[in-house]
Amino acid sequence: MGRHHKGVAEALAMLHRAAQAERAWHQFARTLPDDEKRKLFRQWWASAAKAEAEGRYQSACPPYLRGLTCGANKRDGQPCRSTTLCANGRCKFHGGRSTGPRTAEGRAKALENLKLGRLIRGDS
Numbered sequence: 001m002g003r004h005h006k007g008v009a010e011a012l013a014m015l016h017r018a019a020q021a022e023r024a025w026h027q028f029a030r031t032l033p034d035d036e037k038r039k040l041f042r043q044w045w046a047s048a049a050k051a052e053a054e055g056r057y058q059s060a061c062p063p064y065l066r067g068l069t070c071g072a073n074k075r076d077g078q079p080c081r082s083t084t085l086c087a088n089g090r091c092k093f094h095g096g097r098s099t100g101p102r103t104a105e106g107r108a109k110a111l112e113n114l115k116l117g118r119l120i121r122g123d124s
């Protein structure tokens with residue numbers, strides 16, 4: 001009976017130390033500049049996408065990354081304040097979305113897909 005309680009106590013102590021280390025990391029990460037936070041955001045996004053592809057639970061965004069802004073310079077010279085970020089750590093207006101096909105082959109394929117989509121949906 002004594003061994004069981006000792007093992008449980010050791011496991012609880014290990015979990016407690018892990019929780020303390022995680023809290024310390026979160027405190028440290030809050031003090032990082034936004035550029036460093038964007039690097040952490042890209043790493044988190046990649047791991048979350050990998051987990052989703054494997055059908056595993058996708059972890060929520062860490063608290064120190066919530067509210068992170070795009071930060072790209074707008075035309076008026078002010079930093080972008082958008083908080084809806086894409087995988088690269090920027091908003092959809094500053095590098096988050098595709099600009100479309102560039103080559104003649106890509107444009108032709110996009111046109112075929114458009115025609116096929118219209119046939120399937122019944123649009124003219």
